[in-house]
Amino acid sequence: MAICIQSISVIDTLKIHVFSFLFGVWVIVKRFSMRIWDPKRLHNLQIRDTPPSCLLDSSLGQHNYVKLKGVKFHYVEAGTNTQPLVLLLHGFPDFWLGWRYQIPILKEHFRVVSLDFKGFGDSDKPLWRKHYKIFKILEEIKDFIRSLGVTDCIIIGHDLGALVGWYFIYQYPNLVKKFFVISCPHPNIYWGSLKNTSNTYQWLNFVQVPYLPEIDALKENVKIINQYHSHLSANDVYLEAYKYSFSRKEDWTGPINYYRDLRFRKIKNESKNITSTVILVIGDKDEMISLESIVKSSEYCEKFHIKIIENAGHFPHQENPRNFNGILLKYMFQKREISRKAxxxxxxxxxxxxxxxxxxxxxxxxxxxxxxxxxxxxxxxxxxxxxxxxxxxxxxx
Known part of the structure; x- marks a missing residue:
């Protein structure tokens, strides 16, 4: 197995640490000012001990667990074992429920597995950074796929799930037949495409600070969930499900630890282009990811398609599921049908x-x-x- 992932340069590493220190100081000053101005604002976190009913409902699929090398993974499975495997990898901050509009249509034709990443949802949540090194994460995904009794699969990843998927297809190309990338450029494009003034860039530097980002995420009754999932209404049961799943400090440590490692990793320049079919999907109103970065990502793929979902932002599979699902099914079956028609x-x-x-x-x-x-x-x-x-x-x- 060729190692296709390497660390970034010493200079780039030093820049990240400098900026993380500056953003850390800025947040501390801002929080201190808010504490003086409105002390109750930072401490109005609602206690959530009872899971919403949608997390207990098994209509989407069966809730299963598997333990791999001491780590318990939770996943929801639907469809039959005789069909090809489709592995759904959620984004940040999200978990298996993010694929609620895709599982019902995919299970008619495929064996669908929606995984909770380590640190998310009902999967184990180790706290130390060493548990979230990218090589360890990729090895666990490989072991998870093989634990399902298959030798390859189709991967559909969104945001963080797509970012991990990029690294995975380089490291284990034989395990991926087709790769759907949603709202996430190629890793070597992603980090360089962020503008220094963007909120995403500032946040990615801020999370390198220990402890403080986890505490900051809980402020104002987990307001960050409302900001990320702005497509959900305030009374939406799914919004409450997200807040329940991210209502404790340890619910944020694992997810943030992914970015504490991935920020320092890149794909080797000499790595070969991806030979599996890659479908790059982005919402036309995505303010976090530019269309230009998605187009540039196609340069790393031998066979690719680029699709834009209208009236959708960073979560096109949730914001416009009808159009997204249509594209999804089209490219799920396209190869065989197109070749015969041609x-x-x-x-x-x-x-x-x-x-x-x-x-x-x-x-x-x-x-x-x-x-x-x-x-x-x-x-x-x-x-x-x-x-x-x-x-x-x-x-x-």
């Missing part, structure tokens, strides 16, 4: 061309016959007959 169309086209040429040759031969009869002694060098045999032997149907 083959049939190609044969029909060659037959038409050959038929047209044949008619032209017949007309030409008739003209030549008439000319030769009328000008036997005048024109002696005209060809006697045009032949179609050579043309037919060189056209492969």
């Amino acid at each position: 083959e049939r169309s190609g044969k029909r086209l060659m037959k038409r061309i050959l038929g047209a040429v044949n008619n032209t040759v017949k007309i030409g031969n008739t003209v030549f016959d008439n000319i030769q009869k009328k000008t036997t002694d005048v024109v002696s060098n005209l060809p006697t007959r045009l032949s179609l045999n050579y043309m037919q032997s060189n056209i492969v149907e």
